[in-house]
């Protein structure tokens with residue numbers, strides 16, 4: 001297969017993959033396998049947020065490690081902020097990062113499944129099973145307010 005045919009550039013798919021055997025979605029902006037390395041670039045036009053986008057990039061890198069069967073040292077992962085001035089945020093990955101993120105996916109998936117009445121069809125428990133928070137200050141920012149009724 002030609003190198004260019006392996007490029008992934010803003011695909012029309014949801015990027016379904018598996019992380020630690022669990023279904024996950026890695027919708028790469030730009031991914032190029034080249035000379036035994038996998039290059040991932042995630043473009044951002046807005047405000048810089050190292051924590052948020054670093055975590056997103058770690059998710060992509062973990063997904064790519066599984067898809068391409070490569071170790072962290074073979075992955076070049078970059079968040080590229082194009083505005084107002086081009087800046088890069090690079091991930092320095094090691095095995096513990098990949099293992100840690102895989103474990104996070106496993107744990108968070110288990111927590112979500114515990115709140116489902118039907119895991120197979122992703123149906124949640126009845127609304128009454130979810131206690132409302134005591135910290136009412138949070139409700140003002142909550143996107144589920146309408147559904148919740150508070």
Ligand code: SF4
Pocket residue numbers: 131132133138139142143144145148149150
């Ligand atoms: S409005 Fe949101 S944060 Fe507040 S109780 Fe309802 S679901 Fe929880």
